Amino acid sequence: MTYNRLLDALSAESYERLRPHLIPIHLTQGTSLHLPGDNIKYLYFPIDCLLSIITIMEDGATMESGIVGNQDVLGVSAFMSGSLPIRTEHVVQIAGTALKIDAEIFRRIFIQDQLLRQFFLKYTQAFIAQISQTSACNRLHSLEQRLCRWLLEAQARTESDHIELTQQFLAQMLGVRRAGVTQAAQKLQDNGLISYSRxxxxxxxxxxxxxxxCECYRIVQEEYERLLFKK
Structure with a gap:
């Protein structure tokens, strides 16, 4: 067991193709793994860390457009579009461990192994569903609902009830002012849903x-389970 759900869901044969090339790595919070304009050199399979795909506007404003944890892989574009540069930033949101693999090696195995290719194409469909739902959520739902969704995503993808994250960083991910996150978090704490300190x-x-x-967390999780993990 690797404790990355994608790798654990692969057939034994497909996993053995990847296994010799998977490198354990510790990722530090706030580290940028890829910047806009970069080519993807490595894919990352999180184990207990959490990664963010960040969209950056011309005025410098940021918004999280995708979250990557232990049921994901960071670097889909490496096998979907080859060596084309990305337009987003990939940031370590919560520190922890991951397995990384050279993008060229993964792309070669992706082309050669039909079962692996079919599985990661289904993963891409699930991840697109996450991004689409997140976009709708950011537009239509309240900050408190979005904060609850994000905490559920983080808890599920790290399998930990403890999340080390400043409110300033969380505000950047949600695309709001820190004061808004402080107010929403205080309400959740007053209702006994979370506790937080600095x-x-x-x-x-x-x-x-x-x-x-909101319904967004449930919808995305159901799509992941339907496409990838349903026995």
Whole structure:
């Protein structure tokens, strides 16, 4: 078991093709793995870290457009579009461990192994669903609902109730002012759903978070399960 759900869901034969090329790595919070204009040199399979795909506007404003954890891989464009440069920034949001693999090696195995190729094409469909749902969520739902969704995503993808993340960084991910995140987080804490101190958030009541979140978290999780993990 690698504790990355994608790798664990592969056939034994497909995983053995990848295994010799997977390199364990520790990722530090705030590190930029790729910048706009970069070519993808490595793909990353998170184990207990959390990565963000960040869209940057011309005025410098930022918004998280995708979240990558232990049921994901960072670097889809490496096998979907080859060596074309990306237009987003990829940032380590929560520190932890991952497995990385050279993009050229992964692309070669992707082309050669039909079962692996079919699986990662289904993953790409699930990830596009996540990005699309996140875009709609950012436009249509309240900050409190979006914060609940994000905390559920982070808890599920790191399998930890403890999240080390400053409110300033979280505000950048959600595309809002820090004061808004502070107010929303305080309301969640007053209702016993989370506890937080400087740089630390603890999920105290996951069912309560689910009840206060919008439908977006559930919809995305159901799509991942349907496409990738349903037995």
């Amino acid at each position: 740089g630390h958030i603890n999920v105290c009541d996951r069912p309560g978070l689910e009840a206060n979140a």
